[in-house]
Amino acid sequence: MSEQNPVLSPSQLNTLARDLLESAFPLVWVEGELGNITRPGSGHLYFTLKDARAQVRCAMFRPKSQWLKFVPREGLKVLGRGRLTLYEARGDYQLVFDHLEEAGEGALRRAFEALKSRLEAEGLFDGARKRGLPAFVRRLAVITSPTGAAVRDVLSVLARRLPLLEVEVLPSLVQGETAAAQIADLLRRAGASGRYDAVLLARGGGSLEDLWAFNDERLVRAIAASPVPVVSAVGHETDFTLADFAADVRAPTPSVAAELLVPDRRDLQARLRALAARVQAVQRHRLRQAMQRADRAVLRLQAQSPQARLQLLRQRQQALGRRLDALWRERVQQRHARLRHADAVLRAHHPARRLAQLQARLQRLQARPQAAIARVLQRDALQLRALARSLEACSPLATVTRGYSIVTRGDDGRLVQSVDQVAAGEPLQARVRDGVISVTVQGVRRDRDDNAA
Template sequence: MNNSPPTSERNILAPSQLNTLARDLLEGAFGMVWIEGELGGVSRPASGHLYFALKDARAQVRCALFKPKSQWLKFRPVDGMQVLARGRVTLYEPRGEYQLIIDHMEEAGEGALRRAFEQLKARLQAEGLFEAARKRALPARIAHIGVLSSPGGAAVHDVLTVLRRRFPLLSVELLPVPVQGPLAASEIVRMLARADQSGRYDVLLLTRGGGSPEDLAAFNDESLARTIAATQTPVVAAIGHEVDTSIAELVADLRAATPSAAAELLSRDGSELERSLQRQRGRIDSAFARLRERSWLRLDPLQHRLAAQHPAARLARGSERLRALQQRLLHRTSQALQPPQAQLSRLALRLAAQHPRLRITALHQAVTHAHQRQRSLTGQHLARAAARLTELGRTLNAVSPLATLQRGYSILLDEHGRSIRHASALQPGQRISARLADGRRRLRVEPEGED
């Protein structure tokens, strides 16, 4: 007995319809995928498209890389090459076979590093380690820099050269670390943590020259990235060339395109400092001129008061008053031809008290006292202004390195012109030079114990 449903009740599909449903199911379920394998059956017809299979020991997948992306490859695909590819799963309906439509392909060695880089970058970015709001601002005045790099690298030489040229007074300390190899990341982490805990540095500079992705792998280490993010001291990173971007640079508080550019960012321009000092001196001169002008303005009224107290002026006023008294006396005499003797005696005493000689003596003493007080006040103001100017001059001279040399000090330099800070850096027989106030002298290091 046939139990099949009638033909009218069956859901009958054509092969093309089934393939369309299968394609939609594949594309919706998988999306973009990464696949690593060996190239096989590579062909490039006249159309410019690239067709091949990606395979391993047990299976293979048909792939297509269409033009123009097939022409953008940085290598020539050949059978047997190990590659890393990214694409979407779909169905090739004419043959009913599933395949990958590739949009990016690279050699597997470099691809593994890049894939690890992208995965770590995405994870740290999701945690907010690249956010500008988390990063620390550099100090306005940088006096002491710690440089983490290889002592023999060109990057350190470039950094020190730029810093010496722009601002020789800046204190720079090299913190030697390996910058490539399997132990480089852990050594950098250890030195970075020690430098941060010491509190000695205003800024830490992490730098090295350019290199291959494998050479720069130490700066794409997760532990190094988290150590940079956790430091209290601002960190500046300058790794490789301008086109190179490492995880350490993305986490650092500031990224510089090259080691020399980092040195430019961290150092003040010495000529600008000199111009600033000149501006300060100009302000001091202007302040002294204003003080002198105010002193003269205060002195003018005192001079007028002193002139008013001059003996000649006082004498003239006394003479005028004497004439007035004489007139009053004559008037009284005319009124009383025979004044009583007592009244005449009182008038004589009053007249003697108003004698010009007595008035002149008193006025002269007052004028002398006022003049002495004026001279004392003027001398005090000028002495304070001169002492202030002298102190500012000593302060300005104290910051000059030439003043230190003038006091009998010297600076020891090695054959590369770098300053020698520790006796342990000297070797018997080594040729060095000494910078003195009046020039340089060549020296040779003698062994200990010899005169």
């Protein structure tokens, strides 16, 4: 063989092929379905990645395989980043992965990275535009789910650290298609109201898909445009959203965000005590200085004129006397006022006056039953007379008094209203105004109208 065509061994050939593959193919992203998964004691992960028409051997070496966020299983669709190389022992090419994730989350991750790069290029995540939190937040708006664990953690920490803080929970969805628009609208309204010193966005942990509302471009722009500082506390410490990058402050958890927003009341109390002690020390120092200046002034006066000092003391004595006199008169007036008040109270509660009041009340109460009885008797008399008139109008005796009589049968006392009810020789009784007349029927005669009928 010539030098232009050297003879190569299989290992040399595989080495050349490996070098060619690794130099010609950069890192690639591959999506497919897992199969033939093995994990030997070495900790490496071996599998195949396949689609409907082909498959490729793959490997993921330790320790990369130990940091996977999911458990590889047959048929799972994944997305991975790796390099193409040659396994020289078998002469097979394979993909060696340094990153592997579930395919659905991978698509979201790529969208996340693309949007992050674009917004970062616009300067929305620039640290120079972010503002610090107020030293003392007086009123805080918390945009979160009203039923989640995050709001309970935040309110508990705030109540423990600074009970005087005014907290208003603005309820919102934190997951789903409409969550981002609702959060952005609440954020804009909170900023426009001018009520709040800061706004907290809070949500518990979850997957990338669960937290996707906080990666919405509209929400990110609303955070960047907020006129008040925004604190983002979304997910766990390892979770990052675009809202975290746009917010003025990013907290790893909602509880930590509450601690960042307000100081501990015990720290404030200690600070107030220190300030009070400092003020007292300054006051004592200044008082000592004033007393020293006064002493020096007194010494100068004494050295200059004893008569002036005597006059000064006399004026001071007179001023103190006038002050003492005014205080004494004020104290006497107060005592007189208290005595007058006590006298008025005693007069109002004197037993004689109380007894007179009770006697007057007893007389009023005694007059009430008599008047009531008189009114009842008068009312009953009127009713009785009305009933008597009604009874008299309905009584047959009223007819008798006008000259008529009431005829009844003698045997059974039945009222006689027709000649058909009696016969000749039958005894009857006639009731007149002043008594009863017993009569015997001599005969019966009908009226002409009845005969005609």
